[in-house]
Amino acid sequence: MEMRNDPDIVLAAVMENGRTMEFASNALLNDRSFVLRAVQSTKATWLLNYCSRELQDDKEFQELVEQAAGTGLVFTCYHSFSCFDSVRNRFVATGASVPGGTAYDHVMTQLNKTSGGTATVWFDEIPVFGFSANKGEWVHPSEDCGRDYVPVPLQENRHEMWNSMVESRNTRLWPPVGSKHPCWCCHWLRKVKQKHAEGAVICIAVSNIYNKDWVDKYGAGSSELSDEAADKFGLKREQFRNGRPAGWGTGKIQISNGMTFSRVAPVHPHTGLPLGEGCRWERQALDSLEFPVFVFFMP
Incomplete structure (x- = not known):
């Protein structure tokens, strides 16, 4: 019980995986200063969903939470598969961007099973x-x-x-x-903004790996683009308001479920460019919106 009531211990856990907020003591979940500190540290507005009903219903406090979170892509829980899974099953969280390829339809099936579904448009x-x-x-x-x-x-x-x-x-x-x-981009942006206005947490994934065997079965992989790869292929380097995780587009990443994957975007056999050409535009567009968008490696 002492650990659940210790703001420093709880905050350290939340920084690793936002879903641990639900295990904080009732006192902390009703403590305005602690909640704002947690939001400022993680930029995760959705932490409010774990707090007391009093704080959730307080409109003025909601505005403070939004201000504390800021805008742009947020990578606080990037490496956590369980966090994204918990977010989309615990409350309304919409998947706004996932790399395409053979695995795309399978990812969409998984995301559309949950409350927020996806913010995709198809003509x-x-x-x-x-x-x-x-x-x-x-x-x-x-x-x-x-x-x-x-x-x-x-x-x-x-x-x-x-x-x-x-x-x-x-x-x-x-x-x-x-x-x-129709302009696909205009319709997609409108839908993302509509979902946010309806109260959904907007999330994106930087890979289309949902299960480990998808790498071999569907050619699923990362769409991270390192500066070196961007220069090699004549593409724009990826830069975001809140920075990006160390090692972007290079080496390997270990996810919270213990699995390890390559962070290097494989070259698409048809375009001759690294996987996720459209997703890189989507990331830049989402990074420019006036609300935070939460990024995870795995959908």
């Missing part, structure tokens, strides 16, 4: 605009871009964002002048 056979244009020189911003269902203008003097093909599951074409197409 199937409808051709859509993607996250880059003009041979990669234009990249979609963290807000609406202006292409969504807007007639494609004449080529003369038009914005570079229009210099892009549109793609569906089975189609890839240059959009004719005057045609209208």
Whole structure:
């Protein structure tokens, strides 16, 4: 009982795995100063879900918690599989980004079993605009871009964002002048923001490894991109508001369940680029939003 009531011991445990907050004493879970200290240290707004009902219902305190957490991608519990599993099963937590590939559908099945589900959008056979244009020189911003269902203008003097093909599951074409197409990025960003406004904790995964055998079975792997790999492939280096975990994109990572995985993004056989090209754009977009987004290695 003494350990459960010791703020330093509890905070150290929460820094390793946020779910341990639920084992703190009732006194600490009703202690405003301790809760704010825990949120400031972890940037995890969702710690409030483990606290007393009095604190959860206090609107002014909720605002203090939001201010204490700040914004951007949060890696506090990055290495913990059990933390993400607990978060999405304990309260509403939405998966907003997971690397694609053969394992993608299997990950989505797992995430959609839980309360918050996923914040993905799918247009199937409808051709859509993607996250880059003009041979990669234009990249979609963290807000609406202006292409969504807007007639494609004449080529003369038009914005570079229009210099892009549109793609569906089975189609890839240059959009004719005057045609209208959805922008996948705009719809995805709106859905993420909608989920957050509804009270969901927004989470992302940097690998599509859900079980260890998925590495061999589906080619699942990391989408971390080291600075060295970025330079080698002519890609933008990954930088985030709150920094990134040591060893990003290099070596191995040990997850809380004892499993160890490579952090090097494998090269995609079709694109010739490291796994997770779209996810890297999604990470930059999410890092620019005005609320924290919680990052885990495994979904």
